[in-house]
Structure formats: structure tokens, C-alpha cells
Amino acid sequence: MLTLALVATLTPNMIVIFVDDMGIGDLSCYGQKAYKTPNLDQMAREGVRMTDFYVASPACTPSRAALLTGCYPVRVGLPQVINPDSKIGLNPDETTIAEVAKSRGYRTAMFGKWHLGVGDLMPRTHGFDEFYGIPYSHDMWPPNKNGTWPPLFTFNNETQEREIKTLDDQSELTNTLTEKTLDFISRNRANPFFVYLPLNQPHVPIAPSKRFVGKSRAGLYADQILEIDDSVGRILRHLKKLKLDRNTMVMFSSDNGPWLPYGNHAGSAGGFREGKGTTFEGGFREPGIFWMPGTLPAGKVQTEMASTMDILPTFATLIGAKRPEKEIDGHNILPLLKCEEGARTPWKWMYYYWPAELQAVRSGDWKLHVPHTHRHQNQPAGKDGRPAGESTEKQEIALYNLKDDPSEKINVAAQNPKVVARLIRLLEIGRREYGDSATKTMGSKMRAPGAVTGTRF
Numbered sequence: 001m002l003t004l005a006l007v008a009t010l011t012p013n014m015i016v017i018f019v020d021d022m023g024i025g026d027l028s029c030y031g032q033k034a035y036k037t038p039n040l041d042q043m044a045r046e047g048v049r050m051t052d053f054y055v056a057s058p059a060c061t062p063s064r065a066a067l068l069t070g071c072y073p074v075r076v077g078l079p080q081v082i083n084p085d086s087k088i089g090l091n092p093d094e095t096t097i098a099e100v101a102k103s104r105g106y107r108t109a110m111f112g113k114w115h116l117g118v119g120d121l122m123p124r125t126h127g128f129d130e131f132y133g134i135p136y137s138h139d140m141w142p143p144n145k146n147g148t149w150p151p152l153f154t155f156n157n158e159t160q161e162r163e164i165k166t167l168d169d170q171s172e173l174t175n176t177l178t179e180k181t182l183d184f185i186s187r188n189r190a191n192p193f194f195v196y197l198p199l200n201q202p203h204v205p206i207a208p209s210k211r212f213v214g215k216s217r218a219g220l221y222a223d224q225i226l227e228i229d230d231s232v233g234r235i236l237r238h239l240k241k242l243k244l245d246r247n248t249m250v251m252f253s254s255d256n257g258p259w260l261p262y263g264n265h266a267g268s269a270g271g272f273r274e275g276k277g278t279t280f281e282g283g284f285r286e287p288g289i290f291w292m293p294g295t296l297p298a299g300k301v302q303t304e305m306a307s308t309m310d311i312l313p314t315f316a317t318l319i320g321a322k323r324p325e326k327e328i329d330g331h332n333i334l335p336l337l338k339c340e341e342g343a344r345t346p347w348k349w350m351y352y353y354w355p356a357e358l359q360a361v362r363s364g365d366w367k368l369h370v371p372h373t374h375r376h377q378n379q380p381a382g383k384d385g386r387p388a389g390e391s392t393e394k395q396e397i398a399l400y401n402l403k404d405d406p407s408e409k410i411n412v413a414a415q416n417p418k419v420v421a422r423l424i425r426l427l428e429i430g431r432r433e434y435g436d437s438a439t440k441t442m443g444s445k446m447r448a449p450g451a452v453t454g455t456r457f
Helices: 004-010 038-045 060-069 097-102 167-171 173-187 220-241 260-265 306-318 415-435
Strands: 011-017 046-056 108-113 131-132 151-157 159-164 193-196 248-254 284-293 300-302 350-353 358-363 366-369 372-376 390-395 398-401
Touching: 011 060, 011 097, 011 220, 011 306, 038 108, 038 220, 038 248, 038 284, 060 097, 060 306, 097 108, 097 193, 097 306, 108 173, 131 173, 167 173, 173 193, 173 220, 220 248, 220 260, 248 306, 350 415, 358 415, 366 415, 398 415
Parallel strands: 011 193, 011 248, 046 300, 108 131, 108 193
Antiparallel strands: 046 284, 131 151, 151 159, 248 284, 350 358, 358 366, 366 398, 372 390
16 A cells, blocks of 8 residues: 555655746856855756746746746736736636646645736635735835725735735745745645745845845845745755655746846846846746756756746656646656756747737747837936836847847848748747737637636635
């Protein structure tokens, strides 16, 4: 007879840590020089660090929808950021990673920022046994928008628990969410489990706990990164203490690039162009660190292209679960994570949407932008939580070779007309399948979002 402990060893656990508005240049294992992130550096040394790891949108709601469903946000009807009063959210008909885990008898929990719908579209509608956190971004509260946002509460499942009134209240969240995660792991050590930990920081307003203020000696934003790094270290040490480390895959990433107008309260895109809210690399390319000692090799750097949309099908493969019945866009990237000889990206091409406008496509080392406008950080940048203004700039059609020019500075379209023509054909496929607001095209693969029909809170 199989004991619970033996069942747990046969069914790998997974923890997805998904932070908010962190840039790829914010970690020392990705080149940050002003301060060190020792725990994430160690996670990279003991696991696999990806250099070309992408989110599916440069903003909160759509990026989270893509991670949880394995789909482009336009496919599931959520290409835009939703507000507290939005009447849509993630459709319960979509299959989430949590529901894939539940199909194999896993216990599931989410601790952190949801931002995929309120009322009857909260996390427990989507396969999570437990939820503790906030329903949307923590800057969507009364101090912003001239007091027109509703009060912001933490939720324990569907119950409002505590109103967040001050930055001091917000400063408690990272530690609280980490403690909830550690407790859930302890309670389910003999059961297979899936944890989704979408920390609400380092999104503005920045609010590290008191024990981290000043610790980095590089400013408040860096202090907040060190607190996140500390939380990761606490989780990894807890897994090792409970002897679960060799049976638990941990992933770390961020939902989009840095919110650059906030200046010293924003992160670093690590030399990539622009940041949050744009389809340049600084908006889409994020840290991707995967850790599972004994299954994934240690100290490897994977340069093949992958996406947060790959997490669901990869986890399904890892635990022997069926993929969702509805079509998804992500791929199984276990061969990449295991750094198998000859493993190549399963992505023949990848689209860049913002919000529902198809602005760019990448295939291999080539990336083509079609004409569009984009936000640009004005100089000087914002300071101490006050943003600088943004200008609107026009991007003409441009071809970049990301291997030679990762910062997207040198337009080589004129020298490569055949490449441009091929990528334009790929964009036409994208418009037909997923739509394009710029050309007012409805895609054949687009599905409806969920509707908030019950009590909002």
C-alpha cells in the first residue's frame, strides 16, 4: 500500500513565485552591481537561469492570465489591466495550473495579488483550495485617483480580513504572504501541493518592512528587492529542512518589466529597451530561474526562448496530468529546463501584444516591430514615489537582430527584406487567430472573459 509520504515523492510539488514590476536587471545573477541578491543567486547556481524568458504582456492582469492558463491574454479575453470596478475577469471555463494540479489530487494555494476579477471570479473559483492576499494592485486604493478607489482589503478566501490604510500596513504584506506559504508547505508536506505566490512588490508604492529599510544601502527599491530575495531564501531553506527540495520545482519570475517613470522607485531593464507597458524587450523579457535539485542541473544558463505560458504544460507533463481541453499556446519546456543535449525552443515564433494591438513578433533571433506608438520615460525620471511624465513616441517598422542588438537600436529592415516579408506573414497569421485592435481584426481563436455576476466582495 502506498503511504502518503510515498505518494508525495512520486508526485512533484511546484511553487511559482511571480513578483510585480521587477526588471530583469534587478538581480545580481542578471548583472545588478549596486547590491546583491544572494538567495536568488544561489537558486540560479543550484538550478537553471534563463536569458530569453518572456511574459505574454507588459502589464499586470494579462500577464497573470497568461501564466495561469498557458494562453496569450488576447485568447482568453484579458489583454488589458482591469480595475476594482471592472465587470470582467478570468473566465471559469478556462483551465488554470491550479486545476491541472487538482486533477492529480494536489492541494493548491495562492498567497498574494490576484488581479483577475473580483466577486465570484476570485481565486477559489479557479482551482485554489486556499487564498490569502489582495484582489488587485495595491496602488488601487483611496490615496490614489483622488479617493475614488474603494478601500483595499486583504482577503482570507472570500472574506475581507483587514483594511490596508497606510504604507506601514502594506509593508507587512511580503512577510505575511511568505509566512502563509511556509505554513501551507508544512501542513501539506505529506501531500502533493502547488503554490502560486504572486508577491505584490516591487510595484509602487514601495513599502519594505522596517527590518529591510536601509539594508541595501542602495535606496528603498533595492531594500524591497532584498526583502523579496530573503523570502525566496526562506522558502528554499524550508523545503530543504523538510526534505522536500528534491521533489519540488520552484520557479521565479516577474509579471512585466520596470515601471520606469517612477525613477528611483522603479527597477532596471538590464540594458534592454524601455519597460512596462511597451512591446520592447524591457517590457517583456524577465528573470526566469528554475530550481529542482536532482531533476534540473545546477548552474546552467539556458539561452533558448521560453515563456510563462509554458509553465502550465510543463507542470502537466511533470506530474502526468492531461493538458486543458481548450487549446492553449504554451509548450512543454522540460527538455530546455533539463538542458538536454540538442534541446531547442518549441516556439517557432512569439507575438508581442499591447494591450490588444499586435505590435511585434520574434522568430529565432529576429524581431519585427510594425508601426505603433509607445510610451517613453521622460527625463528626469520620477523620484521617491512621484512619477515623471511620459511622452508618446512613434515606432516605425523596424527589424532587429536580438542576438547582435538586444537593445533594439539598429534597424536592419532595409538590409533584410526577405526576413521582413516572412515576419509580416507571421503577423498576418496572428491577426487572423488572435485579432488586432490596430486593424480592427477579430481573431478566430479569441475567447470571452468571465463576467462578474455575483456579490463583488
